Amino acid sequence: MDDPNLVARTETSSPPEKDERVWAAGKLEAMPIRKLPDAPPSIHLLGPTVFLVALGVGMGESYMWPRLVLVFGPDIRWLFLIGVTLQAVVMLEMARYAMATGESIFFGAARVFKPIMWFFFVVAMLVYIWPGHLSAGAAALEKITGIPWTVSACVGLVLVGVLFSLAKVIYNLLENLLSILIGLLVVSTAVVAAMVGTWGDLTSTVSGMFQFGYFPAQALSPEWFPIIVGSIAFAGPSGMQQMWYTLHLRDSGAGMGAHIPKVRGLRHAGDEEKMPARGFMFDTDDKAELAKWKGWRRWVTFDALLLFWGITMLVTVSFTVLAQSASRTSPDVKALIESGEREAALNAMSDAFASAGGPVLGAVFLGFIALIGLNATLGLFDSFSRGQADMTYHFVKGAKKFRMSHLYAGFLWGVITFGILILLFGPADGPGAILDVLAFLSTFAMGAYCVVLLLVNNRMLPKPIRPKLVTNVIIGFGAVFYLGMLFFSLVKFGVVVG
Amino acid sequence: MAIIREGSLSEAVPGAFVGLAAGLIAGGLAALVGQPLGWALVTTVALGLPLGAFGGGFGLLVVAGRLPVGRFAPVALYWLVAFPLARLVHETTVGLVLTGQVRLPPDLAGFLAYQGIVSVGWAIGFLWLHERISVRLRAAASR
Numbered sequence: 001m002d003d004p005n006l007v008a009r010t011e012t013s014s015p016p017e018k019d020e021r022v023w024a025a026g027k028l029e030a031m032p033i034r035k036l037p038d039a040p041p042s043i044h045l046l047g048p049t050v051f052l053v054a055l056g057v058g059m060g061e062s063y064m065w066p067r068l069v070l071v072f073g074p075d076i077r078w079l080f081l082i083g084v085t086l087q088a089v090v091m092l093e094m095a096r097y098a099m100a101t102g103e104s105i106f107f108g109a110a111r112v113f114k115p116i117m118w119f120f121f122v123v124a125m126l127v128y129i130w131p132g133h134l135s136a137g138a139a140a141l142e143k144i145t146g147i148p149w150t151v152s153a154c155v156g157l158v159l160v161g162v163l164f165s166l167a168k169v170i171y172n173l174l175e176n177l178l179s180i181l182i183g184l185l186v187v188s189t190a191v192v193a194a195m196v197g198t199w200g201d202l203t204s205t206v207s208g209m210f211q212f213g214y215f216p217a218q219a220l221s222p223e224w225f226p227i228i229v230g231s232i233a234f235a236g237p238s239g240m241q242q243m244w245y246t247l248h249l250r251d252s253g254a255g256m257g258a259h260i261p262k263v264r265g266l267r268h269a270g271d272e273e274k275m276p277a278r279g280f281m282f283d284t285d286d287k288a289e290l291a292k293w294k295g296w297r298r299w300v301t302f303d304a305l306l307l308f309w310g311i312t313m314l315v316t317v318s319f320t321v322l323a324q325s326a327s328r329t330s331p332d333v334k335a336l337i338e339s340g341e342r343e344a345a346l347n348a349m350s351d352a353f354a355s356a357g358g359p360v361l362g363a364v365f366l367g368f369i370a371l372i373g374l375n376a377t378l379g380l381f382d383s384f385s386r387g388q389a390d391m392t393y394h395f396v397k398g399a400k401k402f403r404m405s406h407l408y409a410g411f412l413w414g415v416i417t418f419g420i421l422i423l424l425f426g427p428a429d430g431p432g433a434i435l436d437v438l439a440f441l442s443t444f445a446m447g448a449y450c451v452v453l454l455l456v457n458n459r460m461l462p463k464p465i466r467p468k469l470v471t472n473v474i475i476g477f478g479a480v481f482y483l484g485m486l487f488f489s490l491v492k493f494g495v496v497v498g
Numbered sequence: 499m500a501i502i503r504e505g506s507l508s509e510a511v512p513g514a515f516v517g518l519a520a521g522l523i524a525g526g527l528a529a530l531v532g533q534p535l536g537w538a539l540v541t542t543v544a545l546g547l548p549l550g551a552f553g554g555g556f557g558l559l560v561v562a563g564r565l566p567v568g569r570f571a572p573v574a575l576y577w578l579v580a581f582p583l584a585r586l587v588h589e590t591t592v593g594l595v596l597t598g599q600v601r602l603p604p605d606l607a608g609f610l611a612y613q614g615i616v617s618v619g620w621a622i623g624f625l626w627l628h629e630r631i632s633v634r635l636r637a638a639a640s641r
Contacts, residue, residue, distance in 0.1 A: 183623055184623075186622055190620035193616050318616075
């Protein structure tokens with residue numbers, strides 16, 4: 001079923017006609033001018049943000065930040081506020097390019113300088129093919145059900161592959177599925193936090209977000225600084241997740257994405273319309289078109305503020321309240337969590353919750369971790385395959401002989417097969433020798449995409465729809481923030497990120 | 499006074515479903531981890547029924563034109579009142595079943611204030627699921 005908030009798609013792959021007006025951006029093929037569809041009502045709850053929430057609400061919110069709060073106190077959370085707010089602005093800027101052109105941010109990067117796009121292609125291959133992200137959720141499931149985590153992870157991988165291959169339109173299937181899962185996560189989190197937390201926990205957690213500049217000496221130690229950098233990078237979507245959001249926006253039909261066909265499951269690949277070789281631009285000299293554009297910006301702003309920012313905050317505040325409540329009841333939880341090993345710490349937190357609020361709370365915590373892991377895995381496999389297929393289709397010679405759906409399926413089953421082999425025979429997170437390189441690349445990509453956003457939105461879009469100065473300053477700050485922290489950690493402590 | 503039209507009772511279904519589901523999740527998890535069945539049932543009923551009733555009421559107010567469609571603030575305000583009330587019913591009912599006495603939470607004002615804050619998060623999740631279920635039901639009805 002198509003998203004009811006979005007208008008019906010128009011024709012898709014028509015090439016530019018002779019003497020047709022076009023928008024030339026960079027050295028790649030110019031974008032023909034087409035009509036911008038009418039924007040849906042700005043207040044809505046269905047849409048591609050669900051992917052970003054599914055990917056973004058993960059270990060950072062449920063484990064890393066509650067852990068930092070237990071170690072340094074709630075005042076350290078001002079860094080989380082900055083991290084998530086920055087990500088909300090990044091999301092809006094990613095949407096600017098994708099909605100104005102129907103192209104992914106990877107295509108935009110290629111318009112600026114093709115090697116930048118290939119850099120992201122390689123980073124995705126290096127960082128996201130390892131199935132380590134499955135381990136936390138599957139291990140939590142093992143604690144609840146007793147099923148060995150490698151078994152549930154392998155079965156899960158095959159199920160994801162089959163599900164996505166059978167789907168008529170992958171985006172619709174996944175949006176429906178993730179919407180229900182995220183909705184359940186949010187509702188359950190609120191109910192559990194309502195039953196367990198106290199007014200005092202909440203006020204200290206929330207007021208801690210406004211203690212700007214609080215940075216205890218211990219946080220600047222070689223042991224903790226890299227962990228703090230990693231936690232800031234993991235506040236909301238991390239690594240390349242924001243870049244993939246542009247592909248989901250396009251497939252949801254947002255803005256000029258309405259002119260691009262949707263990616264289909266392998267079984268229905270034959271039904272896919274021909275994918276155009278580039279995106280489209282609307283007439284930015286036409287006031288009526290600009291009014292529609294403002295409608296689309298309002299639509300995505302609602303997504304960024306209420307759904308993305310609001311839900312990320314809700315989940316992390318709730319988990320922090322729970323962690324505080326647990327540490328009060330079991331003071332030794334603080335020492336266990338400080339010790340650092342993730343699985344032991346998650347189990348310690350679960351046990352502490354159990355002693356604070358009865359066994360139900362321990363299981364609820366592990367259930368949440370499993371649910372978060374499932375959301376992230378579903379989103380990650382789809383996103384990775386979507387991004388790699390998009391870059392391959394447009395920029396690898398001869399790839400256009402295939403349909404986008406075939407390339408998508410190729411990457412999907414490739415990463416699934418590799419994942420199962422690694423789960424059975426290899427190191428899930430990647431070879432120990434390159435773990436630091438992978439962590440470096442993941443955080444470096446975030447600084448790099450801020451730079452790409454500045455270049456793409458200010459050079460590849462027509463003037464009337466370019467970002468304002470204040471937005472550019474915030475994105476520029478993001479680039480300095482991510483890259484600066486990363487290199488400071490590397491130079492000062494010789495450690496990448498924790 | 500706005501009249502709830504014939505057939506509009508179906509508009510109460512998505513909200514009631516979300517509320518009842520929340521109670522069921524709380525109770526189901528309690529049963530899953532080996533809590534006494536009675537305790538799990540009390541939580542399911544004492545939390546699910548008030549949340550379901552308020553959830554259904556939300557749909558009826560929307561269809562009667564008392565709550566505007568497509569804005570978040572009215573939904574948040576509605577649950578700012580309704581959610582703490584539902585939790586109060588839950589707390590007192592569980593207390594009544596376990597101890598045989600009607601007891602209010604010790605710091606009633608703090609309890610209600612805390613529940614009021616949490617209600618904003620609940621409102622986001624409620625609206626998210628409500629909209630999703632409504633769309634499904636409307637699509638099914640139009641087929």
